[in-house]
Amino acid sequence: MRPPVTKAPVKQTNHKKVAASKNDAAKGKVKSSNDAKTLKHWLREMLLIREFEVRTMQAYQNRLVGGFCHIYSGQEAVAVGTIAALQDDDPIITAYRCHGHALARGMDPYYCMAELFGRFDGCAKGKGGSMHMFDREKHLYGGHAIVGAQTPLATGLAFATKYEQEVIKTSDHTRVTVCYLGDGALNQGGFHEAMNLAGVLDLPVIFVIENNGYAMGTSVARGTTLADALYRKAESYGMTGHLIEEGMDVVTVHDQFKKVVDETRKTSKPDLVEIRTYRFKGHSMSDPRKYRTHEEEEKWNKQDPIDHLSHDLIKAGELTQDEFKKMTTEIRGEIRDVVKRASEAEPPPLDELYVDVHTGNWGPFKGTTLPNMLRGDNEKTTDQNQESH
Numbered sequence: 001m002r003p004p005v006t007k008a009p010v011k012q013t014n015h016k017k018v019a020a021s022k023n024d025a026a027k028g029k030v031k032s033s034n035d036a037k038t039l040k041h042w043l044r045e046m047l048l049i050r051e052f053e054v055r056t057m058q059a060y061q062n063r064l065v066g067g068f069c070h071i072y073s074g075q076e077a078v079a080v081g082t083i084a085a086l087q088d089d090d091p092i093i094t095a096y097r098c099h100g101h102a103l104a105r106g107m108d109p110y111y112c113m114a115e116l117f118g119r120f121d122g123c124a125k126g127k128g129g130s131m132h133m134f135d136r137e138k139h140l141y142g143g144h145a146i147v148g149a150q151t152p153l154a155t156g157l158a159f160a161t162k163y164e165q166e167v168i169k170t171s172d173h174t175r176v177t178v179c180y181l182g183d184g185a186l187n188q189g190g191f192h193e194a195m196n197l198a199g200v201l202d203l204p205v206i207f208v209i210e211n212n213g214y215a216m217g218t219s220v221a222r223g224t225t226l227a228d229a230l231y232r233k234a235e236s237y238g239m240t241g242h243l244i245e246e247g248m249d250v251v252t253v254h255d256q257f258k259k260v261v262d263e264t265r266k267t268s269k270p271d272l273v274e275i276r277t278y279r280f281k282g283h284s285m286s287d288p289r290k291y292r293t294h295e296e297e298e299k300w301n302k303q304d305p306i307d308h309l310s311h312d313l314i315k316a317g318e319l320t321q322d323e324f325k326k327m328t329t330e331i332r333g334e335i336r337d338v339v340k341r342a343s344e345a346e347p348p349p350l351d352e353l354y355v356d357v358h359t360g361n362w363g364p365f366k367g368t369t370l371p372n373m374l375r376g377d378n379e380k381t382t383d384q385n386q387e388s389h
């Protein structure tokens with residue numbers, strides 16, 4: 001086991017400012033070594049997520065979405081910036097506020113919307129809903145509704161990638177698992193077990209805290225220790241903690257996160273990254289947001305990641321107002337079409353009800369093992385049989 005050495009936390013708030021346009025250095029504000037094409041792609045992705053969420057809220061109000069629904073608006077720079085720093089086969093896993101991660105990972109918005117509407121075309125055949133976006137081909141392992149539940153799974157995913165590479169040799173390269181969690185998930189027991197095991201086993205996993213200031217109506221300061229420096233919790237597990245303060249700026253998120261990813265891939269050691277962000281909407285669709293002041297919301301609204309990047313690109317001469325308008329109109333049309341198709345799609349057929357619910361084979365449960373509690377009275381379980389002996 002390696003000694004628990006914790007490096008100094010990285011605080012890279014004074015990043016290099018590089019103008020995107022060669023002859024426009026004076027007025028350019030875009031701060032990145034990335035080319036304008038990439039930046040426009042990120043802008044498009046953030047717009048897509050925002051528009052998807054706007055239409056999701058409308059659909060929810062029109063009763064097209066059943067169950068819980070958590071909107072990602074405001075946090076787009078986190079999903080887009082971090083996922084852009086990964087390789088396509090790096091596994092990612094997240095919590096229930098997962099539409100943004102799915103779209104940033106490249107899931108077809110139709111499969112995402114169809115899932116929200118409970119349709120058979122959805123990524124989980126319409127049986128998961130808003131909180132369970134899953135796409136194995138894209139190495140997106142959910143969407144998890146239980147706070148913190150994804151953290152031990154992330155450690156398991158990272159263990160699997162290491163095992164595949166080092167033991168059974170079915171993989172010839174290091175894959176970095178990224179686990180997104182809310183600030184509220186830090187206080188779940190499973191999180192600490194997952195962090196500890198990742199540290200002990202030197203697993204290539206990065207835990208990303210999307211610190212949006214609240215867990216439902218409870219502020220971070222009220223519910224969590226080290227509230228002003230969550231990344232420091234890494235020290236307990238022999239990991240490096242990183243803070244990305246400018247979480248509303250996709251360029252900063254990408255550039256700073258990429259450094260952590262590169263290091264993790266090289267060393268195969270876990271990291272904890274705190275990214276400061278804000279959710280523009282309530283916790284879920286039924287939250288009146290009475291625990292936040294108007295002033296606080298206004299302050300964050302002014303840092304809208306989409307406004308931020310579009311403004312910078314326009315100022316740097318890399319994007320015109322007309323191009324931006326065209327991009328927005330195209331995305332609106334795309335999502336409008338997705339909503340129409342999803343609302344016309346079929347729900348899962350009745351005989352699909354029990355499929356993929358459990359593993360194995362039992363009775364009506366195709367591909368399932370019926371859990372003990374669901375067995376009939378006269379079908380004693382192994383445990384019950386043992387008890388009677």
Ligand SMILES: Cc1ncc(C[n+]2csc(CCOP(=O)(O)OP(=O)(O)O)c2C)c(N)n1
Nearest residue numbers: 097145146147182183184185212214215216
């Ligand atoms: C184990 C568990 N406890 C409580 C809940 C209820 N719950 C749902 S979301 C949430 C808050 C989590 O906040 P955070 O992790 O900061 O994520 P955010 O909603 O801010 O994205 C709680 C307590 C739950 N889903 N699971």
Ligand SMILES: [Mg+2]
Nearest residue numbers: 182183214215
């Ligand atoms: Mg939170």
